[in-house]
Amino acid sequence: MAGEVNVQLRTLPSGIVAIDLRGFVDKRTVSGLDESMARLLEQGRNRLVINCQDLAYISSDGIGVFLSHLIKIRKAGGDLKFCAMNREARTVMNVLGFGNLLQVFTTEDEALREFQRQQREREAKARGPEEDQKLTVDVRYLDGEICVAGLRGFIDRHTVKSLEQALKKALDEGRPKIVVNCQGLTYISSNGIMVFIAYVEKARGRGGDIRFCAVRDIARTAITMLGLHNFFSIFETEGEAVASYR
Numbered sequence: 001m002a003g004e005v006n007v008q009l010r011t012l013p014s015g016i017v018a019i020d021l022r023g024f025v026d027k028r029t030v031s032g033l034d035e036s037m038a039r040l041l042e043q044g045r046n047r048l049v050i051n052c053q054d055l056a057y058i059s060s061d062g063i064g065v066f067l068s069h070l071i072k073i074r075k076a077g078g079d080l081k082f083c084a085m086n087r088e089a090r091t092v093m094n095v096l097g098f099g100n101l102l103q104v105f106t107t108e109d110e111a112l113r114e115f116q117r118q119q120r121e122r123e124a125k126a127r128g129p130e131e132d133q134k135l136t137v138d139v140r141y142l143d144g145e146i147c148v149a150g151l152r153g154f155i156d157r158h159t160v161k162s163l164e165q166a167l168k169k170a171l172d173e174g175r176p177k178i179v180v181n182c183q184g185l186t187y188i189s190s191n192g193i194m195v196f197i198a199y200v201e202k203a204r205g206r207g208g209d210i211r212f213c214a215v216r217d218i219a220r221t222a223i224t225m226l227g228l229h230n231f232f233s234i235f236e237t238e239g240e241a242v243a244s245y246r
Contacts (some may be wrong), residue, residue: 005029007036016047016115018108018234022054024176025062034065041069046078053084060096067098079103079118081111113221121187135159136184137166146245147175148238152184155192163192167199167210176208179241183214188222201207209233 006022017040025033040048050066052058066080073080083105085093093099105111138150147170155163170178180196200210213235215223223229234239 004222005032007033009036009040011051014047014112015045016049016112017045018049018051018203020051020054021058024057025055025065026057026059027061030059030061030065033062034068037069040060041072044076046073046076046221047115048078048080048084049071049108049115050080051084051108051237052082052086054090055086055089058089058092060092063093063096063098066102069102073142077122078221079115081105083108083111083116109135110221113217117221136164136235139166139170141175142242143246145175146177146179146242148179148181148242150181150184154187155185156177156187157191160189160191160195164195164199167195168201171199171202171206174206176203176206177245178208178210178236179245180210180212181214181238181241182212182216182219185216186221188219190222193222195233209245211235211241211244213238 004023005025006020007174008020008022010018012018019036021033023029026060037048040046043218055204070080079105084107085104090099090104093102093104103111103114105114135151135155138152140148140150149163149170151163151165153159167178170176178199191233196210203210211233212223214237220234222231223234233241233244235244
């Protein structure tokens with residue numbers, strides 16, 4: 001019914017809860033949303049995806065409900081992530097200055113993957129300086145000209161130097177055709193992505209390229225969110241990536 005709001009809950013993988021909003025969230029209807037949020041938090045369910053696909057309208061009162069719970073949610077280790085939000089709802093958020101505070105994704109799957117990425121990152125950090133938080137770059141050469149760099153571990157600002165050294169060495173030795181095998185890669189930060197961006201231009205300038213294969217969810221999410229899947233070639237297997245040069 002026009003002017004009403006319907007709130008439906010679904011359980012997603014990893015215990016994440018989707019809140020489906022349908023209709024209109026304004027001063028008159030916002031109490032139902034507030035009550036549903038409060039119940040979830042009482043149950044300790046604090047990782048929430050707000051699916052706005054069928055949301056016709058949300059006022060500042062509706063945004064205010066989410067913000068009123070946000071601090072408690074994040075203190076408890078959870079978060080709110082929105083998806084499928086229409087232009088009008090995004091405008092309300094931006095006008096109120098909350099566009100940088102609340103994450104908005106195009107699809108529910110993207111929001112879910114970001115939750116899963118954050119969880120893996122927390123688990124890796126909790127384990128301390130173990131093997132998967134180090135970076136190993138295993139370099140092999142095929143056909144005398146293709147450099148295959150197998151990555152294992154964790155790429156962040158502390159470990160990115162090893163990656164940069166391997167890429168530089170390949171170019172210095174005249175092997176600009178590079179395949180990066182990400183099968184053993186557990187995490188990549190923006191620092192790692194920026195190194196690839198810097199070196200792919202150098203490789204292409206010398207008649208080569210940097211092509212990825214066996215990219216796991218966490219690295220694929222980082223590449224997709226930054227729009228780099230349109231900039232780099234990504235293959236399912238190492239064989240396919242190598243064959244693309246031939």
